[in-house]
Amino acid sequence: MTEKLKREKMMRNYMSQLALGLKPYTPGEQPKDKTYIKLNTNENPYPPSEIVKTAIYGAMDKLRLYPDPEATELRETISDYFNRQDKDGSARLTAENVFVGNGSDEVLAFAFPAFFTARSIVFPNVTYSFYPVYANLFQTQYREIPLREDFSIKVEDYTSLSQKVSDLSGILLSNPNAPTGRSLTRDEIAQIVASNPDSVVVIDEAYIDFGGQSVVDLVPLYDNLLVVQTLSKSRSLAGLRVGFAIGSETLIQALNRVKNSFNSYTIDRLAMEGAKAAILDETHFDATRNSIILTRERVSARLADLDFNVLPSKANFLFITHKTKPASALFSGLRKKGVLVRYFDKPLIDNFLRVTIGTDEEMDVFLKCMEELIIESGNS
Numbered sequence: 001m002t003e004k005l006k007r008e009k010m011m012r013n014y015m016s017q018l019a020l021g022l023k024p025y026t027p028g029e030q031p032k033d034k035t036y037i038k039l040n041t042n043e044n045p046y047p048p049s050e051i052v053k054t055a056i057y058g059a060m061d062k063l064r065l066y067p068d069p070e071a072t073e074l075r076e077t078i079s080d081y082f083n084r085q086d087k088d089g090s091a092r093l094t095a096e097n098v099f100v101g102n103g104s105d106e107v108l109a110f111a112f113p114a115f116f117t118a119r120s121i122v123f124p125n126v127t128y129s130f131y132p133v134y135a136n137l138f139q140t141q142y143r144e145i146p147l148r149e150d151f152s153i154k155v156e157d158y159t160s161l162s163q164k165v166s167d168l169s170g171i172l173l174s175n176p177n178a179p180t181g182r183s184l185t186r187d188e189i190a191q192i193v194a195s196n197p198d199s200v201v202v203i204d205e206a207y208i209d210f211g212g213q214s215v216v217d218l219v220p221l222y223d224n225l226l227v228v229q230t231l232s233k234s235r236s237l238a239g240l241r242v243g244f245a246i247g248s249e250t251l252i253q254a255l256n257r258v259k260n261s262f263n264s265y266t267i268d269r270l271a272m273e274g275a276k277a278a279i280l281d282e283t284h285f286d287a288t289r290n291s292i293i294l295t296r297e298r299v300s301a302r303l304a305d306l307d308f309n310v311l312p313s314k315a316n317f318l319f320i321t322h323k324t325k326p327a328s329a330l331f332s333g334l335r336k337k338g339v340l341v342r343y344f345d346k347p348l349i350d351n352f353l354r355v356t357i358g359t360d361e362e363m364d365v366f367l368k369c370m371e372e373l374i375i376e377s378g379n380s
């Protein structure tokens, strides 16, 4: 029997029907062959603050002990943070409105068995590609709603949806959307949440701190709103794996039921202390996200000069397409020059590149490589 046939036989024998049928998510490359300028996974180019490093180091002595399964201090730090942000003082969040997970991916994954399994959800046809993967894993029917031609979300497509989609249990929107970077306003999301009172509306705010309007302050007003955020992007902690959700006590309880049926300790001691320190260090947070926003605007303007169509972005990445040069060729050309960006070989977006905003120095190298590629291919 050939190796291939043997492997196939073992797969059929040992894997469940569920595992056999899965099409897992493909994360952006984490290359090991050489050092690249990494603009492909929307990581933050700036390191976490010294305060975070000290907090993580300080937690090491207690590593022999299990962490708090309820992550109470971290949840309090998060609810206090949002109460401080709310200028008119109407926010009334407590730790009971907060759920924390091992990255926001885990929070989003738990949302499926907590709210959606065996029922239907909707999300846009161009969005975070983990959503359909979770839907398949957790046996949830999904309908993809087409974006407009300019990749914006048409709000009316999402209002009063229960009249249009049978057995609707939820709406999943990334705001700003990934990989487009386009965003909805707070009022537009409020309209969607208010007009679908019997469905859970999950707003994935992974990139919200780079200029979008958060809807966390709407949580006390709507029991069906769950806002998911992460410390991976604006707080430079992708490697620590901490994400969280803010919602009504009922929604948070549902997430806890799922989590506690799966793993009591999803957040380790180092992650717990590092995350608390990162949320408290608002100075570092503001300085680094403001740098990223400034760099984004500078790079957008320069790319427009180079004949790129640059979608308006409120995220730490740009979604771009060139008037004449195919995205796939630019992607390989950049890779050869040591710059990694993200290319999705998928319908509708296969002529686009998603470029994470790095430091000014990294983006200067990126722009220089792009200029060279455009000149080189122009002459060929």
Ligand SMILES: Cc1ncc(COP(=O)(O)O)c(C=O)c1O
Residues within 6 Å of the ligand: 041, 042, 102, 103, 104, 105, 106, 128, 174, 178, 204, 206, 229, 230, 231, 232, 238, 242, 243
């Ligand atoms: C839209 C969106 N949501 C969620 C995540 C997950 O982030 P993490 O699991 O690192 O919190 C990502 C990561 O790239 C993302 O792009």
